[in-house]
Amino acid sequence: MKNSRQVTAEQVARLAGVSISAVSRTFTEGASVSEDMRKKVLAAADELGYRVNFLARSFHKQKIPLVGVVVSRLDTPFRSKLLADLIHVVQTAGLNVMVCETGKGSNEKDVFGQFLQYRVSGVIILSGTPSETIINDCAHQGIPAVAINRETSLDVVDQIISDNNSGGHMAAELLIKAGAKQLTFINREGSTFSGIKRGSAFLQAVADKVVAGGLSFNSCNAHADDMESGYALARTLFASATPPDAIFTASDLLACGIIEGARSHHQLTAGEDYSIIGFDNIDTAGWPSFQLSTFQQDTLALARQAMTRLQERIQDPHKQKTTDIIPVQFINRATIIGSRHASA
Amino acid sequence: MKNSRQVTAEQVARLAGVSISAVSRTFTEGASVSEDMRKKVLAAADELGYRVNFLARSFHKQKIPLVGVVVSRLDTPFRSKLLADLIHVVQTAGLNVMVCETGKGSNEKDVFGQFLQYRVSGVIILSGTPSETIINDCAHQGIPAVAINRETSLDVVDQIISDNNSGGHMAAELLIKAGAKQLTFINREGSTFSGIKRGSAFLQAVADKVVAGGLSFNSCNAHADDMESGYALARTLFASATPPDAIFTASDLLACGIIEGARSHHQLTAGEDYSIIGFDNIDTAGWPSFQLSTFQQDTLALARQAMTRLQERIQDPHKQKTTDIIPVQFINRATIIGSRHASA
């Protein structure tokens, strides 16, 4: 338990009888140091318990090995899973994560300003409300940035997106194959890009059949993206003269809400009285009470690809902007009529 | 869109026709600057779009306005809620959060080393597996640290803890009042402090009656702290010769698992065939399928108190170590026999 301040490179240098440069070079990758020198320095550093001072290093490089992650409402199953994977991926890449929550009255302008002030190496923007301005600001200020599940003014930023399109299409096919006649897509009010995309792909896939007749399509909005809103919606939804027999929701949370509501308000059972497919594959979707058939977003792949693209852009800030589509996987459980998966 | 590097205090000073010190003082709280000077500087800074370079400032102060948060398995409902609140609280205090996930093979020693290297202003340790060593290291290296829901070698660190004790006691009282005879406490294997405390308080409250007879107490461990483990446990639990009629679990996740398992395997309904009380009040606990009576941990209060204590310690590193107990609130829903709450 040394009483002195932190150990500096100078002290190490003195103990090892070498120059400060030598110490620095020993601790910078790819610098030119002989094996002898490295050993001497390492020994001295070890003895003194030396660690490079990131603040000094970052100051000199005008860049800190920190990735800013912007997210809103992270206490949501999908969001928190994605964040967890993201943190893991960033950490294994040797960087650290600074999380900024927006919304909740925190000034977005400030959040972005802080990224600038901290001189973060890059920014990852998660789906949700963080506004376009942050994204654009990053682009303009030359901070490498990638957005996950968030389409924006094209090509100002690298984008990583789950394959909402084939999710929507496939949902339609599955439901039609199950004999659905009254299709309904459910989203949350004021939904952002991902939800809308899922819905439009869904509609697109049934458009021909709807026009030809014999199939009806409907779309409605829940108040918010949570169970409660789905629950409330289910009451009116199934009370209609022509209730849906097949539902596709923009999120599992909404689907769970619908399932709960249909059960409580109308004694209807998913997979028997009607079909329903969700999106995300949050943990609860697999719980016995729901057994929700849904599309799994590969959060780890999203995170990995985001990091890869971010590193590329850090390397070469002027490289072409990219858009990556990450496949989703259909998880067949028990909420499509007639396709109940054999369960354990 | 200036092409030059970032704007520095020197440029602002030149434009405003004042010294660099004046600029610095304008942007440091509590520094001595006249109103005239401040206005001049602010005008120039505005024109140039100047922002203090945190890296330079932090370098000089040997401390960055960043709070390290150590957490494991953050993609868990309670943990992510707590983290969200924590981020919010830290942000409104004018600092930022650097999140480090431990477990998952990441070397804990490294995580701590990084805190040192980044010279974070403080560290908040969340419940979970992060080992004692991190906590002790922080204490020894003089990094202000507080731990939430994590009792450790006393008085090396400030502690903020939910009132596990009264939770456990109250659970016992409620269940006994509901006429329970076969009490069971369920925890996860290898549980940390919080869970154990809840169980021991629970047992303590019934000890007299157990000894006097007419009441039996049992305790058993699920494999992990998740729904699946509770679900699996329910199968054997209710198959016993003397199945429990009242259960208290260390977490809502386990309680939900038990409820699901009892329903699937044994067609038993919580609140009718047996009573069960959880802990945490995660979102799903309130869903119609569960309506779990549970104790709500006040995550916001935990976060706020943690931040308060951390700031106190940053101010005065030598102040007395504290332990704060945050009250929990019983949420009566529908899983205690005879006490079903009138529902909407």
Add this chain to the structure above:
DNA sequence: CGCCTATTTGCAATCGTTTGCAAACTATTC
């Protein structure tokens, strides 16, 4: 041994801020 080349090493400048100190200024009081 001498020459050339490739590698290793040290010197010293540099990054942008904060802050102790002393000088300059302002206000107050006699």
Add this chain to the structure above:
DNA sequence: GAATAGTTTGCAAACGATTGCAAATAGGCG
């Protein structure tokens, strides 16, 4: 108007690393 006390301001040192450049050293070969 001078003396005093209190504010405001600028100068310059300091923080701890990295890195361009040139000097030193090592290695290879005739």
